[in-house]
Amino acid sequence: MRIGTGYDSHRFAEGRPLILGGVRIPDHAGLSGHSDGDAVAHAVIDALLGAAAAGNVGSHFPPTDDRWKDADSMELLRRAVQVLEGRNYQVVNVDVTVVCESPKIGPWVDAMRDALGAVLRIGPGGVSVKGKTNERMGWIGR
Ligand code: MG
Numbered sequence: 001m002r003i004g005t006g007y008d009s010h011r012f013a014e015g016r017p018l019i020l021g022g023v024r025i026p027d028h029a030g031l032s033g034h035s036d037g038d039a040v041a042h043a044v045i046d047a048l049l050g051a052a053a054a055g056n057v058g059s060h061f062p063p064t065d066d067r068w069k070d071a072d073s074m075e076l077l078r079r080a081v082q083v084l085e086g087r088n089y090q091v092v093n094v095d096v097t098v099v100c101e102s103p104k105i106g107p108w109v110d111a112m113r114d115a116l117g118a119v120l121r122i123g124p125g126g127v128s129v130k131g132k133t134n135e136r137m138g139w140i141g142r
Contacts, residue, residue: 002089004051006043009140013037020098020105021112021129022074022119028103034063038073040129044094044116045073045080052089077119091120095128099140105131 016030021040031037045057060083061068061076068076081091094116098105109131113124120126134140 001092002051004047004049006045006047006050008039008042008046008057010037010039018103019073020108021096022077022115023108023111025103025108035061035068035071035073035076040096040098040112040116041073041077044096044120045077047094048077048080048084048091052084052087054083054087074115074119077116081120091122091126093122093126093128094120095130097130097132099132099134101133101136101141105129 010031010033012029013032014029016032016037018025018028018030019036019038022038031039033039035042042057045060049055049057049060057076057080060080061071084091096112096116109129110124112129113127116129117124117127136142
């Protein structure tokens with residue numbers, strides 16, 4: 001049994017869709033990034049690769065590589081699972097905390113659990129997603 005942690009942060013960017021955990025959240029500014037900016041997917045990738053000591057999202061999908069420009073991060077996650085499987089690991093569960101003042105994550109939690117659980121092949125029962133605000137404190141709060 002190995003456990004990894006992942007973390008990611010992205011700036012908001014007007015004119016881009018907001019995609020978190022593979023779910024398109026309407027009526028909200030998206031996140032900047034070389035790929036689709038799905039910070040939840042990126043953090044999960046880092047946690048999985050970290051657990052396997054198999055690199056990180058940047059080493060597998062570098063932003064200098066045009067292949068990953070505007071990439072579907074859930075496809076990157078699928079590839080990360082393949083890296084783990086190539087090392088005879090399998091994902092058991094993931095636990096995600098999304099920290100932001102807006103949007104409210106609650107209404108999208110089940111859709112994210114479904115989407116992540118499908119790609120990870122552990123189903124929604126293996127995926128926890130929780131939203132937290134930063135109580136308007138600090139750079140996250142702003
Ligand atoms: Mg990222």
